[in-house]
Amino acid sequence: MKKVLLIAILAAAFVGCEENNTPESSFIPTGVYFSYGSEDTRTAVSVENGGSYFTWNSGDKLGISCTQGEIANKALTVPAAYDGKRVMQVQTGIEFNGKYADHTFNLYYPYNSSNTTPSFVRSTLPATQNGKVGNSDFMWDQITTTVDNPVVSSTMKHPFAYVRFWVVATGNDAAVAGKKVNAISITADKGPLAGEFTADFNNFKNNKVTFAGSTSNTVTLNAPMTIMTKEEYAAKTVDGTTPVMIINPEGVSAKFDVTVFIDGSTPITTSFDMSGKAFKANNFYNIGLGGSFESGKFTLTVIDWERVTADVTFN
Incomplete structure (x- = not known):
């Protein structure tokens, strides 16, 4: 089952009144809301059984960066409410920069606090593994969105x-x-x-x-x-x-x-x-x-x- 990573841009409508009482509206995004699907998450799809599921655990962290938003390696932490479940929703206060129409978000898992640049992520694939997917995997995604398109669908990739x-x-x-x-x-x-x-x-x-x-x-x-x-x-x-x-x-x-x-x-x-x-x-x-x-x-x-x-x- 193929699923998507939904990103909804939180926005507030500000209305100003001129002397002629003609309303002037502007669409000003204030943050980014990450929703990890509505069904199974971290799913490794296989033909034999339709999918082997690997759940999110409390404390799991993902990293996100956005050059336009001047965000470098911000951590998104899975809350305890999603411990052991296949659905995760995390809200974070990443603000849009009004100088740019497009914003590109770089997202990866697992989080590494030593990464300090928006475009590069350093990590390690262990040479000795314990056989369970989820402990030594690395996945990433890149999503570009605009104010005019506040909901973007994407699928995280695995380079291995x-x-x-x-x-x-x-x-x-x-x-x-x-x-x-x-x-x-x-x-x-x-x-x-x-x-x-x-x-x-x-x-x-x-x-x-x-x-x-x-x-x-x-x-x-x-x-x-x-x-x-x-x-x-x-x-x-x-x-x-x-x-x-x-x-x-x-x-x-x-x-x-x-x-x-x-x-x-x-x-x-x-x-x-x-x-x-x-x-x-x-x-x-x-x-x-x-x-x-x-x-x-x-x-x-x-x-x-x-x-x-x-x-x-x-x-």
Whole structure:
């Protein structure tokens, strides 16, 4: 379900009377009212189940800047009234500058107090993740509005790619199925996959960020799971607890290596050829990994690759 971020400009009508008693009206905006949808918010859309929902929590902060309004990195804080809910409304007293007809608002999540300029946001995509979307995601939006158009609809974008993993027994089920997977990692041939980055709102339309500083070509997902049987894999479902890795899609070109850390066993690595495929920003991917126990050792192969959605909507 695709939803919108609604921005309503608060306004007051001032009426003055001249000597001839002819009323003179002026439309003077006094602030900006942010309403995060009327239905589900922060929704990661997926084909399988129509959407996995990630709620706002009390204290979550978003950052907003507006050059024309001389606002740089103002924090919007989720009130306690919306703790654990999918709908959030925040009112803030950002004033319009009468010198400009258009005002462009740069909005991002999560808030970083060290950002001091309206056009640049610095943040970090962790190289070690816990598998839950919402803790290591970054989303942003740019909205331009005028006094004549006080309500603007937009959709926040995510510059990274989401990857969901399943490990399925493809050989001897009795020897493999049910074993615990402690972590999964991806190592890119190009990189970086994670680390410090800058989001430049001047290039927002490209939905790309620039990695610099401390970066990593490997992302590790610490999300315990069990190896499925083929029947369980065929009947798999997706919900808000499904482990998800978030990576920089620009970091993978020709191939990537996948390593699975199985409880009590030596880590297993396999390479995946990216010929004819690519990770793209704002997209979800499913990767099925086949594990087998043959001739006294585990082997691993990539048995399934699927781009689930061509668009991931976050509001």
